[in-house]
Amino acid sequence: MALSRLSSRSTTLFQPLAAAFPTTLRRHISTDTTPITVETSLPFTSHLVEPPSRAVETSSSELLSFFRDMALMRRMEIAADSLYKAKLIRGFCHLYDGQEAVAIGMEAAITRRDAIITSYRDHCTFLGRGGGIFEAFSELMGRTTGCSKGKGGSMHFYKKDASFYGGHGIVGAQAPLGCGLAFAQKYSKEEAVTFTLYGDGAANQGQLFEALNIAALWDLPAVLVCENNHYGMGTAEWRSAKSPAYFKRGDYVPGLKVDGMDALAVKQACKFAKEHALKNGPIILEMDTYRYHGHSMSDPGSTYRTRDEISGVRQVRDPIDRVRKLIISHDIATEKELKDMEKEVRKEVDAAVAQAKESPIPEPSDLFTNIYVKGFGSESFGADRKELRATLP
Amino acid sequence: MAARIHVGAGAATALSTFNSKKLVAPPSRTNLPARSSKRYIVAAAGSDGSKKSLLRVRHSQKLIANAAVATKAETSATTGTGHELLLFEALQEGLEEEMDRDPHVCVMGEDVGHYGGSYKVTKGLADKFGDLRVLDTPICENAFTGMGIGAAMTGLRPVIEGMNMGFLLLAFNQISNNCGMLHYTSGGQFTIPVVIRGPGGVGRQLGAEHSQRLESYFQSIPGIQMVACSTPYNAKGLMKAAIRSENPVILFEHVLLYNLKEKIPDEEYICNLEEAEMVRPGEHITILTYSRMRYHVMQAAKTLVNKGYDPEVIDIRSLKPFDLHTIGNSVKKTHRVLIVEECMRTGGIGASLTAAINENFHDYLDAPVMCLSSQDVPTPYAGTLEEWTVVQPAQIVTAVEQLCQ
Numbered sequence: 009m010a011l012s013r014l015s016s017r018s019t020t021l022f023q024p025l026a027a028a029f030p031t032t033l034r035r036h037i038s039t040d041t042t043p044i045t046v047e048t049s050l051p052f053t054s055h056l057v058e059p060p061s062r063a064v065e066t067s068s069s070e071l072l073s074f075f076r077d078m079a080l081m082r083r084m085e086i087a088a089d090s091l092y093k094a095k096l097i098r099g100f101c102h103l104y105d106g107q108e109a110v111a112i113g114m115e116a117a118i119t120r121r122d123a124i125i126t127s128y129r130d131h132c133t134f135l136g137r138g139g140g141i142f143e144a145f146s147e148l149m150g151r152t153t154g155c156s157k158g159k160g161g162s163m164h165f166y167k168k169d170a171s172f173y174g175g176h177g178i179v180g181a182q183a184p185l186g187c188g189l190a191f192a193q194k195y196s197k198e199e200a201v202t203f204t205l206y207g208d209g210a211a212n213q214g215q216l217f218e219a220l221n222i223a224a225l226w227d228l229p230a231v232l233v234c235e236n237n238h239y240g241m242g243t244a245e246w247r248s249a250k251s252p253a254y255f256k257r258g259d260y261v262p263g264l265k266v267d268g269m270d271a272l273a274v275k276q277a278c279k280f281a282k283e284h285a286l287k288n289g290p291i292i293l294e295m296d297t298y299r300y301h302g303h304s305m306s307d308p309g310s311t312y313r314t315r316d317e318i319s320g321v322r323q324v325r326d327p328i329d330r331v332r333k334l335i336i337s338h339d340i341a342t343e344k345e346l347k348d349m350e351k352e353v354r355k356e357v358d359a360a361v362a363q364a365k366e367s368p369i370p371e372p373s374d375l376f377t378n379i380y381v382k383g384f385g386s387e388s389f390g391a392d393r394k395e396l397r398a399t400l401p
Numbered sequence: 402m403a404a405r406i407h408v409g410a411g412a413a414t415a416l417s418t419f420n421s422k423k424l425v426a427p428p429s430r431t432n433l434p435a436r437s438s439k440r441y442i443v444a445a446a447g448s449d450g451s452k453k454s455l456l457r458v459r460h461s462q463k464l465i466a467n468a469a470v471a472t473k474a475e476t477s478a479t480t481g482t483g484h485e486l487l488l489f490e491a492l493q494e495g496l497e498e499e500m501d502r503d504p505h506v507c508v509m510g511e512d513v514g515h516y517g518g519s520y521k522v523t524k525g526l527a528d529k530f531g532d533l534r535v536l537d538t539p540i541c542e543n544a545f546t547g548m549g550i551g552a553a554m555t556g557l558r559p560v561i562e563g564m565n566m567g568f569l570l571l572a573f574n575q576i577s578n579n580c581g582m583l584h585y586t587s588g589g590q591f592t593i594p595v596v597i598r599g600p601g602g603v604g605r606q607l608g609a610e611h612s613q614r615l616e617s618y619f620q621s622i623p624g625i626q627m628v629a630c631s632t633p634y635n636a637k638g639l640m641k642a643a644i645r646s647e648n649p650v651i652l653f654e655h656v657l658l659y660n661l662k663e664k665i666p667d668e669e670y671i672c673n674l675e676e677a678e679m680v681r682p683g684e685h686i687t688i689l690t691y692s693r694m695r696y697h698v699m700q701a702a703k704t705l706v707n708k709g710y711d712p713e714v715i716d717i718r719s720l721k722p723f724d725l726h727t728i729g730n731s732v733k734k735t736h737r738v739l740i741v742e743e744c745m746r747t748g749g750i751g752a753s754l755t756a757a758i759n760e761n762f763h764d765y766l767d768a769p770v771m772c773l774s775s776q777d778v779p780t781p782y783a784g785t786l787e788e789w790t791v792v793q794p795a796q797i798v799t800a801v802e803q804l805c806q
Contacts, residue, residue: 157588188551218544
């Protein structure tokens with residue numbers, strides 16, 4: 009097993025050693041937190057601010073958790089893909105595979121009191137905030153056990169107790185909302201920041217610049233993160249933006265360009281951004297990332313880009329493989345252990361899918377719940393005006 | 402769950418005025434005429450009987466003893482000292498009291514802070530509460546409305562002012578998708594207790610873009626409530642109720658009504674957000690109206706009374722949802738309905754109200770529901786043309802005579 013991998017990815021140096029020693033000598037999952045310093049693959053490019061150092065402090069347990077969580081996210085998105093093709097997930101389904109490093113790196117740098125708000129490509133961000141895969145799959149399949157009780161769907165995942173504010177379908181509409189979250193944090197003097205994620209497509213929305221202006225004017229603790237996967241739906245960034253240097257588009261707002269496929273770089277940047285935002289107001293982070301799937305499940309993803317490009321990125325820049333190499337090179341786990349971890353993750357995801365498939369669909373009366381917080385007995389009808397009648401609760 | 406908001410019941414004048422404030426207090430039926438048989442209608446065939454009975458309790462207290470044609474001066478509390486003020490001052494008082502009471506309430510909008518508000522509704526508040534609580538925003542309706550909604554998701558209670566309601570069209574996405582729907586799409590996780598307020602309606606030759614009636618565009622958004630104030634009394638009451646409400650509320654004010662003067666109670670009071678106001682009880686015909694048209698109707702009512710008619714005038718106040726209880730009671734009494742509104746004819750509040758009345762009270766109608774609305778034109782600048790776009794008292798008189806034949 010180890011030798012077969014020699015030619016492809018793993019560093020050759022440690023494999024023979026690992027094979028020589030029995031695996032019981034090394035713990036399977038390392039909970040070792042002694043700091044390891046790793047250099048990010050690329051330097052940071054900055055605008056109006058001193059970039060942070062390339063040396064990132066991490067630990068074995070963190071790297072392993074990165075690997076596991078990213079593998080879980082990747083597996084979840086692939087499962088969602090098959091569920092969609094099996095018509096168990098309907099409507100729109102926007103998958104995040106390829107971009108996992110952004111969600112994971114961000115989580116590593118912040119606390120649950122910091123708020124995150126994102127667009128419709130929110131499945132993995134939800135997981136990163138502590139959401140469960142069972143809730144995620146239930147929501148995708150429209151069951152009551154879903155995180156939004158089946159009434160939101162793929163684009164409306166929320167988790168209030170983890171300060172995850174969704175999940176928004178309209179491109180760019182989350183930018184002003186994110187400023188509102190930051191405003192509330194400043195108002196309540198919470199010493200927390202808000203990460204407002206948007207894509208390269210949304211970067212051309214007027215409301216984003218309105219929100220930037222407001223955030224900069226009032227020194228709101230807002231970090232605006234542009235997840236630049238280089239395609240706004242089906243249009244490449246060079247065809248939709250005059251200036252694709254999204255981190256510079258804040259003009260008076262400082263910006264940082266980050267390799268979004270490197271979870272440690274993301275972590276470093278987010279840590280830096282949080283400190284900056286708490287002291288000096290907003291900052292833009294541009295995460296240079298890539299999505300393997302198309303914009304959504306109805307988009308094959310290959311009409312506006314070549315398959316070679318996709319597989320090229322997958323081979324050279326895949327975030328999970330990068331962490332895998334790091335783990336193996338730092339001797340934290342073997343290739344086999346990582347493979348086992350992936351298998352475990354796969355089983356977990358399959359179990360969650362199976363459980364979600366068994367979950368109940370919402371009752372007809374659920375149509376009328378949660379329209380108002382406190383209803384007032386006004387009546388509402390279903391289409392036929394006889395069968396489905398309810399007093400709005 | 403009809404028992405909402407109403408704390409601070411204050412006014413002992415509850416029974417002598419038409420706006421009931423005490424919600425859950427047992428009704429003292431002594432001074433109410435026996436109308437029990439006619440009272441209980443309404444569309445609610447709801448599953449929760451207890452809810453309905455509270456609804457009934459509330460409305461049965463709201464009995465009207467005042468038979469005179471109510472002009473603005475007479476709608477005030479008739480007992481106690483009270484104090485006289487203008488409508489914009491009443492709004493300010495309500496806002497200030499709520500900001501004193503709850504530190505989560507904040508105001509945001511253009512020129513609300515240092516300038517004092519373009520219609521002086523927020524005058525003096527920035528000096529008292531500071532720049533963060535009374536926030537002067539740049540001119541970006543989409544962004545600051547969204548910002549208010551985002552802040553509300555975390556628990557703040559912003560009062561978002563549109564300098565003119567028409568400008569909020571730029572924020573329609575935020576109001577529709579985020580404000581109205583987030584409570585639903587998040588499965589109940591987030592509440593959006595915002596108040597979106599501002600002046601709208603046809604003013605004095607302000608031009609087409611500044612004379613819009615947005616209630617017709619917003620009325621389909623699920624999850625929001627809409628109210629329109631028309632007197633200083635209900636302006637303050639509705640402002641306070643809207644701020645205390647957990648639902649997003651859009652409060653429609655009118656540009657021409659800001660300088661109305663009225664005496665309002667000194668004690669704290671709140672108006673019910675879902676209740677209509679009986680302005681003038683009558684027997685012959687029900688006239689439903691709201692906001693500025695209330696005054697045109699009352700002017701027409703004077704003429705009608707002289708001609709021997711007895712119109713019942715109801716200010717519906719709650720544009721979404723309609724107070725079908727009060728309206729229904731009235732229809733069952735008079736059997737004729739005239740709706741007078743300032744919205745456009747097509748797709749306005751009157752259109753929805755006509756449909757609702759026809760559906761629910763068809764058997765009680767002796768004549769088709771007539772609806773007088775503004776013309777389906779952009780409001781012209783020329784004064785005479787502007788007058789013709791809006792419903793005038795003479796037209797109301799003619800309509801009543803026609804209906805009552």
